[in-house]
Amino acid sequence: MNKNYEPDGQFVEKLEWQLSSEFRRASRLTSSTGKIAVPRRMVAIAITVGVLITGVAVTKAADYIKDSWKKKIEMARVETEVELKKVKLESIRKMASIAKTRVSNGLIREDEYQAMKIAVKNAELAFKRSLLNLDEVRMSGEIPRNELYAPMVGGRDFVSERLKTEINQVELVLEQFMIHQGRIDQLIEQNLARKDEVEHFQTEITKQKMMIDKIQDRLDLRTRFLAGEITAQEVEIKDRMTGAERNLHLAQSKVETLKRQLKRRQALAAQGTISHREFMQLQYALDAAQAELKLATLEMDVLKKLK
Numbered sequence: 001m002n003k004n005y006e007p008d009g010q011f012v013e014k015l016e017w018q019l020s021s022e023f024r025r026a027s028r029l030t031s032s033t034g035k036i037a038v039p040r041r042m043v044a045i046a047i048t049v050g051v052l053i054t055g056v057a058v059t060k061a062a063d064y065i066k067d068s069w070k071k072k073i074e075m076a077r078v079e080t081e082v083e084l085k086k087v088k089l090e091s092i093r094k095m096a097s098i099a100k101t102r103v104s105n106g107l108i109r110e111d112e113y114q115a116m117k118i119a120v121k122n123a124e125l126a127f128k129r130s131l132l133n134l135d136e137v138r139m140s141g142e143i144p145r146n147e148l149y150a151p152m153v154g155g156r157d158f159v160s161e162r163l164k165t166e167i168n169q170v171e172l173v174l175e176q177f178m179i180h181q182g183r184i185d186q187l188i189e190q191n192l193a194r195k196d197e198v199e200h201f202q203t204e205i206t207k208q209k210m211m212i213d214k215i216q217d218r219l220d221l222r223t224r225f226l227a228g229e230i231t232a233q234e235v236e237i238k239d240r241m242t243g244a245e246r247n248l249h250l251a252q253s254k255v256e257t258l259k260r261q262l263k264r265r266q267a268l269a270a271q272g273t274i275s276h277r278e279f280m281q282l283q284y285a286l287d288a289a290q291a292e293l294k295l296a297t298l299e300m301d302v303l304k305k306l307k
Contacts, residue, residue: 071141078134078144085127092116092123111179118179122172129165132158148222148239149232160222167215174208177201203257210246217242237306244299251293258286 096116103113133144136158150159181201187193218239225235262282269279 082130085130089123096120148235177204248296251296254289
């Protein structure tokens with residue numbers, strides 16, 4: 001070998017030092033026996049993904065616990081409602097049984113017993129409605145919904161079922177008012193009541209009939225919505241419009257009736273047949289009815305702009 005290329009002792013020493021240093025550095029970067037070395041960036045990404053997955057799992061678990069407790073609370077509420085309605089129904093049935101004995105003994109009038117029978121039917125419907133609510137909560141885990149655009153639950157239309165129950169309840173109220181009107185008619189024939197007293201029951205009878213029509217209209221809207229004929233927004237506006245129209249009609253009828261009564265009472269007050277206080281009470285009732293009419297008119301105007 002040419003002496004110009006022959007390494008001297010200093011070169012060899014430095015070369016050995018560099019090789020040793022490189023070996024130590026490589027050893028530090030290499031994983032222990034049986035393990036694969038992973039770049040730091042990949043490790044960071046893996047840790048981040050793990051944290052995110054854990055976070056999502058914790059959030060879902062929290063939501064599940066929240067929904068579970070929400071359902072338990074709502075179940076407790078409707079179950080309590082069912083028990084209360086059941087107790088009330090049993091109590092009214094016992095009272096009706098007593099009334100039946102008394103009417104047969106001539107201790108109470110027949111119309112009073114009929115009123116008690118209606119009360120039993122009404123309590124049965126209230127109990128039935130509470131059972132509907134309980135079934136819906138069991139199936140959905142949420143508060144019962146009465147919006148006409150509410151979805152069906154498990155293929156069952158709870159909204160329509162409650163509306164039909166509501167119609168039956170209003171029909172019972174209507175029957176009750178008709179019984180009262182019959183009683184007033186008898187008293188008028190016996191000169192024990194004034195003719196204007198029957199107007200109150202006639203107004204209420206008209207009101208209940210209109211209420212039945214209103215609920216039936218809501219049932220029809222519900223059917224159209226489920227059939228896909230109208231949207232949720234349309235059914236909501238139509239529902240409010242129908243209700244507003246009936247409220248306006250009822251308010252107008254109430255104002256007209258009270259005006260007639262007030263005119264007659266004014267003459268009676270001038271004759272001293274009735275007290276001034278009784279006359280003023282009727283005046284206050286008319287003022288309230290006129291305020292209701294104004295509100296109903298305003299509501300109609302607002303809804304017409306939304307159409």
